[in-house]
Amino acid sequence: MxxxxxxxxxxxxxxxxxxxxxxxxxxxxxxxxxxxxxxxxxxxxxxxxxxxxxxxxxxxxxxxxxxxxxxxxxxxxxxxxxxxxxxxxxxxxxxxxxxxxxxxxxxxxxxxxxxxxxxxxxxxxxxxxxxxxxxxxxxxxxxxxxxxxxxxxxxxxxxxxxxxxxxxxxxxxxxxxxxxxxxxNEETAISLTRSIGQMTDRMVVWQIEALVEDKIANQEFSDAEARSHVFDTLPELIDPLHQLLGYAWRRQLSAALQRLTVRVESGLASLDRGRESSDVDPSRDDAPLPLARAVGFADLVSYTSLSRQMSERTLAHMVQRFESKCAELISIGGGRLVKTVGDEVLFNAETPEAGAEIALALSESIAGDDVLPEARVSVVWGRVLSRMGDIYGPTVNLAARLTSLADPGTILVDSSTAEALEVSQDYLLVPQPPRIVRGFGEVSPSLLLRARAGGIALDNA
Structure with missing residues (x-):
């Protein structure tokens, strides 16, 4: 039984x-x-x-x-x-x-x-x-x-x-x-199997919807007609997509080995150097967590109210533009897109500078896009736990809280991240009034600005 x-x-x-x-x-x-x-x-x-x-x-x-x-x-x-x-x-x-x-x-x-x-x-x-x-x-x-x-x-x-x-x-x-x-062991085998199931499930839904959208946009089919014609297209796509999937998995595994093993010690050492000050966010107790990462969020402003006013195609276009723009900028900056949740993306990077560059690029690119509303952005340098393709810990929670505090078109960092970035002449950190943040008490955020021209840019920007 x-x-x-x-x-x-x-x-x-x-x-x-x-x-x-x-x-x-x-x-x-x-x-x-x-x-x-x-x-x-x-x-x-x-x-x-x-x-x-x-x-x-x-x-x-x-x-x-x-x-x-x-x-x-x-x-x-x-x-x-x-x-x-x-x-x-x-x-x-x-x-x-x-x-x-x-x-x-x-x-x-x-x-x-x-x-x-x-x-x-x-x-x-x-x-x-x-x-x-x-x-x-x-x-x-x-x-x-x-x-x-x-x-x-x-x-x-x-x-x-x-x-x-x-x-x-x-x-x-x-x-x-x-x-x-x-x-x-059995638990790990189940977890590995679940990782494959969940990722491939999202992947095939994404691929089919992309093909449907292509038929709607370029051949002026209705949604129902587009789905029928996608079925006719699929047989020719199976083998190329299967080959690309196998190749991409090996490539991603190779990149993950670099992120999760080779660079772990240097990242933790850099984190310790960035926390030499005795007044750096004592409420954020992330010392037991194994990985040092810059964690950032980008959140579209007024997405809910805007989505209620849009047609299905306009909303789909905005969501796809937001996600594709974020994915490209994060990849170019050497970061990793952890996940998207509607109007928000979560990313991480291996150094505070890489996290700052990605945050600045996202804010600037979204602000200059006529299709997208402005975004609130945050980035926090700290320790995280990586499990099941996601990241966890106080660093992630603080980054999420700072995003909700940021004004449209701005980027907030916490005091320890500001201290880590102040050694670079590429960034300007503007202290903001202390704020009471749920779960962290009083936090002293800083506004992150670019001190000199340059940074990440899309090829077609």
């Missing part, structure tokens, strides 16, 4: 059962067209992931003790034990009844067949395995197989649904192999 923690996780992620809303998309009436059995089977198959049976009535849990305990990714983890009790429980919704499907037109059926052909090309094989069969090929329990599948970002499915391919089993088995070789 699954432990309490696993049951809680299943509840949190919605477990593996359909609600009426979830089946509504595939229900739409009886077989009005009088399909033959073969045609009906083909039409059901066209629905891909929706080709699932509604759950039958609850089955009685097997009260016999399990012969082999669930050992996670261990070498004896696969056994013939019954499926997890949580996974066995279903709600009564018509014993074994298949959800009715709508009657598709000939055009819709051709569309579905094309979708399946593209899916077959992407997955490399037909979906022929159930959870238990996939787990057996991986040599783990169904519970462990589900944990890895969920970590990739996919929902649970019913036990008897043939939703997986041999390629699914082979790919997930690689993480199991790393655990059994002692290179990873």
């Amino acid at each position: 699954a432990d309490a923690g696993e049951r809680a996780r299943q509840r949190e992620f919605g477990a593996n059962r359909y609600t009426d809303d979830e089946t509504a998309e595939v229900s739409g009436g009886a077989n009005e067209a009088g399909y033959t059995a073969e045609e009906l089977a083909a039409a059901r198959a066209d629905w891909s992931d929706f080709n699932l049976q509604r759950p039958g009535p609850p089955r009685e849990a097997d009260s016999r003790p399990r012969q082999v305990p669930d050992r996670g990714f261990g070498p004896e983890s696969y056994s013939s034990e019954p499926a997890d009790q949580d996974a066995q429980q279903t709600h009564a919704a018509g014993a074994g009844a298949t959800a009715p499907i709508p009657t598709p037109s000939l055009e819709e059926r051709a569309w579905h067949r094309n979708i399946r052909e593209l899916e077959h090309r992407l997955l490399g094989a037909e979906r022929s395995l159930t959870y238990r069969q996939m787990a057996q090929r991986m040599g783990v329990s169904t519970r462990s197989a589900r944990k890895l599948w969920r970590a990739l970002g996919f929902p649970n499915l019913d036990e008897d649904v043939k939703a997986f391919t041999e390629a699914d089993a082979d790919a997930l088995a690689q993480m199991v192999k790393l655990v059994r070789q002692g290179l990873l």
